Amino acid sequence: MQHNDTKEQRLLRLLTQGLLAHAEQKTASELGDRSQYIGMSDIGKGMECMRSAVAGKLGMSAVSAATDLGTLPPDDVASILGRQVILQRGHWQEHGIEKALVATGVKLVPQLEISIEHNGVPIKAHLDFILVWGGKRPAVRILELKSNERIPDSLYASYEAQLYGQVGLIKSCWADPCFSIPETDVSEATFPEAMRIMFDVELPESPNAVDIEAWVLSISMSKVKPFGPYLPDEDILEACLQTAVAIWRTAEDVRTGNLELNDIDYCRGFHPLCDWCDVNSDCPKFQAVSISSDSVCGLELEELAMLKERKADLEGCIADAEERIRQTYSLIGVQDWISTGDHRFRVTTVAGRKTLDRALVMDKLISLIGDDLRAQAVLEQCEKTGKAHDRLYVGRINKPLKSAA
């Protein structure tokens, strides 16, 4: 059934359709047919949840450009739009960051592709940016951009696996014809050949004489934080390659009917990946007592989910307003209270929170006691475990939607 939309809703539908179509065209032109190889993001996902990675490889997605948005209620369209903005804003930032880095004069390659075959499995890595320096101290830096609502304290394991895979492949494939750069003459070249063609830079024939590191730039709306360095590590690269083989073979088993998706192992416990997972609607992890959304309990749960979404929006608005007021306060150079209506405001500096650096305490104890195990035992005796408490988890179900075809 087509909906009688307002003009605003028609505009949002148009934008949503455009974002879905653009995402598919961009993936096809930059990454090719993703069903024909295992990529680094598949490996990262597979290290966290094999079921989700295999479903991704089989092209199981809750929504696509073929989804008939005209039949969906406005709330569903708004939810797809919100998700697409979060998923695609990283690509928009990528464009600006590339321009900024190029403006520094640094030798930069966007979208370097590394292509290999491991135990019969095609594997490709697409690197956001490579920075290169030749000369007496040759160096290569991989930069991977991640767009985050808020800058995390530490990186997700799936991001780190991606980085270790990329930096490991650059080093292990250095002298092999595995490197290509779209829209250039570089195709199936060794890494030194590729850099010679691109920049006329001479690099050693062996990677051992090159300083190679990978970094993640986590970018929010107003902050940027680098995470790294990630260095080539043979054991971690081998674990990445084994994961690629496992995803490929398992996907093949599901395709040929030897295995059901729900027979595949999945990550346990609360996991941030689950809210974004395209196959979370029927995941065995959430085998649940289903209650009607019209029942009293169902209505209450839906209301809670909605309140939590509004709370998250509100917290974002409060953080923005606080930041704005803090900046204005420092610009006008006031030290005192500002009164307005029923409220007064003042910006003060409060002392930082004191925390105990566990690793440092351990080092000090070892140097005092002179015995690792006793130091560990002393530390454990001083630890307190808080009382267990209930946690209410609310997650969105990404239901597969109808396609237009």
Ligand code: SF4
């Ligand atoms: S919902 Fe969570 S556990 Fe289930 S497949 Fe997706 S990521 Fe894995």
